[in-house]
Amino acid sequence: MTEISGGPFVVATILKVVVFFTLLILSIALGTYMERRLAAFIQDRSGPNRVGPIGLLQVVADGLKNLLKEETWPSAAYKGFFLLAPALALIPGTILFAVIPFASPAPTRWGYVDMIVADVPIGVLYILAIASLGVYGVVMAGWSSGSKYAFLGGLRGSAQMVSYEVGLSLSLVPVLMLAGDVRVPEIVTLQQHYPGDATTLGVWLVAPLLVGTFLFYLTGLAETNRLPFDLPEAEAELVGGYHTEYSSMKFAVFMMGEYGHLITTAMLVTVFFFGGWDIPFWSGDNIRVAADGSLIGEPAWWKTLLTLIAFVIKGGLVFATFIWVRWTLPRFRYDQLMDLGWKFIIEFVTIYIIVIAVAIYALDRAGLAFGPAYAAALLGVNVVLAVLLFFLFDRGRLIRGAGREAEREARRRLLEARRQVRQQTLSHALGESARLATTADDSSEEGR
Amino acid sequence: MTESYLGIVILGAVGILNAALIIGLSQLVGSVRPSAVKSSPYESGMPPLGGTRERFSVNFYIVAMLFIVFDIETIFLLPWAVVFRDLPLEGFLAMVIFLDVLGVGLVYAWKKGALEWD
Numbered sequence: 138m139t140e141i142s143g144g145p146f147v148v149a150t151i152l153k154v155v156v157f158f159t160l161l162i163l164s165i166a167l168g169t170y171m172e173r174r175l176a177a178f179i180q181d182r183s184g185p186n187r188v189g190p191i192g193l194l195q196v197v198a199d200g201l202k203n204l205l206k207e208e209t210w211p212s213a214a215y216k217g218f219f220l221l222a223p224a225l226a227l228i229p230g231t232i233l234f235a236v237i238p239f240a241s242p243a244p245t246r247w248g249y250v251d252m253i254v255a256d257v258p259i260g261v262l263y264i265l266a267i268a269s270l271g272v273y274g275v276v277m278a279g280w281s282s283g284s285k286y287a288f289l290g291g292l293r294g295s296a297q298m299v300s301y302e303v304g305l306s307l308s309l310v311p312v313l314m315l316a317g318d319v320r321v322p323e324i325v326t327l328q329q330h331y332p333g334d335a336t337t338l339g340v341w342l343v344a345p346l347l348v349g350t351f352l353f354y355l356t357g358l359a360e361t362n363r364l365p366f367d368l369p370e371a372e373a374e375l376v377g378g379y380h381t382e383y384s385s386m387k388f389a390v391f392m393m394g395e396y397g398h399l400i401t402t403a404m405l406v407t408v409f410f411f412g413g414w415d416i417p418f419w420s421g422d423n424i425r426v427a428a429d430g431s432l433i434g435e436p437a438w439w440k441t442l443l444t445l446i447a448f449v450i451k452g453g454l455v456f457a458t459f460i461w462v463r464w465t466l467p468r469f470r471y472d473q474l475m476d477l478g479w480k481f482i483i484e485f486v487t488i489y490i491i492v493i494a495v496a497i498y499a500l501d502r503a504g505l506a507f508g509p510a511y512a513a514a515l516l517g518v519n520v521v522l523a524v525l526l527f528f529l530f531d532r533g534r535l536i537r538g539a540g541r542e543a544e545r546e547a548r549r550r551l552l553e554a555r556r557q558v559r560q561q562t563l564s565h566a567l568g569e570s571a572r573l574a575t576t577a578d579d580s581s582e583e584g585r
Numbered sequence: 586m587t588e589s590y591l592g593i594v595i596l597g598a599v600g601i602l603n604a605a606l607i608i609g610l611s612q613l614v615g616s617v618r619p620s621a622v623k624s625s626p627y628e629s630g631m632p633p634l635g636g637t638r639e640r641f642s643v644n645f646y647i648v649a650m651l652f653i654v655f656d657i658e659t660i661f662l663l664p665w666a667v668v669f670r671d672l673p674l675e676g677f678l679a680m681v682i683f684l685d686v687l688g689v690g691l692v693y694a695w696k697k698g699a700l701e702w703d
Binding site: 146147150151153154155158162203204205206207208209210211212213220223224227228231232235236253254255256257258261262263265280282283284285286288289292295296299300302303306307309310311313314316317318319376381382385386387389390393471472475476479480483484487490491494495497498501 | 588589590591592593595596597599600601603604605607608610611612614615616617618619621623624625626627628629633637638639641644645648649651652655656658659662663666667668669670671674677680681684688691695700701702
């Protein structure tokens with residue numbers, strides 16, 4: 138079966154864009170709902186459960202409310218940039234998914250259709266390029282608002298996003314070394330199990346690149362300004378950060394952009410490290426495009442649907458862990474955040490790339506063919522690295538936190554302050570009672 | 586191969602249209618009752634003091650400059666990674682030397698205090 142081409146190709150592309158874009162907007166809405174419900178679950182509350190069945194229409198109600206609210210225009214704002222900023226935050230978040238395959242190719246009368254908006258040869262590079270555009274929305278919102286909080290939030294946001302972008306791109310290098318291609322469908326194929334085929338690995342990349350998965354996940358959270366890295370909008374310090382001055386729909390657009398980016402990050406983690414649309418322990422979904430453009434395997438519509446469901450489940454689980462992390466961990470301090478980015482992640486990823494490169498080189502020279510055994514050997518290397526990382530290095534040395542000394546000092550100060558307060562209250566009370574006593578005495582004297 | 590970019594072009598157009606539509610619609614539909622107090626910059630309920638786009642820490646500039654250096658490192662690393670398994674040993678060593686030079690630069694910046702925040 139050959140790939141769809143000509144007029145049918147154009148029609149198919151338009152259809153795919155419309156369908157997948159709608160699905161993304163829908164999943165952004167569902168994502169906000171899911172976040173609120175899971176947050177409520179973690180905090181032992183009910184969460185939104187009144188509008189529609191189990192609160193599902195809450196999103197619609199919120200959207201309508203935001204649409205009808207007043208758009209405020211701060212007098213100190215630069216109007217044009219102020220209006221442009223939310224759009225620039227939303228657009229990258231909604232077009233990032235173009236190169237991600239969602240399901241196995243589907244057969245049609247005119248040829249097979251890839252379940253991917255654009256199967257471009259630059260693949261991963263497109264993702265890195267578009268993802269980094271998100272910073273413009275943040276910095277423009279912060280600068281044009283004309284508010285100090287927004288300004289500081291925008292500054293922090295831009296510094297954080299560029300710092301972690303380096304780590305994010307570098308943590309993808311091991312994936313590309315194994316895949317040997319930047320096209321995303323090739324990375325999915327790499328993780329599928331073809332017995333006896335020495336071009337695929339046969340296991341999800343989370344196994345051979347365990348530490349890399351962790352690093353990508355971490356930098357992905359930082360890149361999307363998610364807790365524990367949400368310093369740009371730290372509400373305890375900066376009110377609302379870069380979107381302090383935004384109200385109604387423009388504020389909602391920032392939120393949509395954030396969730397769009399977050400959902401795409403969940404998809405990226407799925408595609409790069411958890412097999413994409415691959416269904417584990419089933420060879421029926423072994424469908425891939427050969428070098429000459431023809432299709433290997435037996436495509437079917439029900440397989441496309443099944444793999445799409447698998448992809449949604451995997452992506453949903455990754456997204457759920459994002460929410461879990463957000464409602465579990467406290468926020469970093471800004472210097473800790475920059476220290477983590479510049480003094481640890483960049484160095485560590487670089488060392489990791491070299492270690493994995495040496496391992497791949499050694500395994501290739503040892504004559505080991507690509508396959509589960511190859512992945513197991515790499516997993517061993519990763520486990521050693523993970524042990525080194527967590528049990529030798531990270532004992533309060535890498536990330537300079539408050540530290541034991543500072544903690545003890547803080548506790549001492551707190552106790553001292555409490556003691557003082559108690560004493561003051563006590564002496565105040567004593568003085569008061571003494572005063573009352575004297576007044577009583579005076580009055581009694583007067584009465585006499 | 587060029588026609589595979591069609592999807593990105595259409596998606597980009599849809600994305601821009603979507604953002605314009607949402608923001609534009611709320612400008613039309615939302616109520617408008619501006620007042621001087623409402624449109625003053627938010628500063629915890631106080632009248633704003635001083636300018637808003639003031640001088641800020643030089644560290645942000647340094648981070649931006651370091652970012653450019655390391656982003657270029659990434660640009661060199663990505664194509665190297667793709668062809669890595671076909672490269673002879675020299676290809677690997679060349680990249681290690683490149684990373685070492687960059688590492689020396691990072692250590693210099695670190696020792697100079699470019700990465701310190703207070």
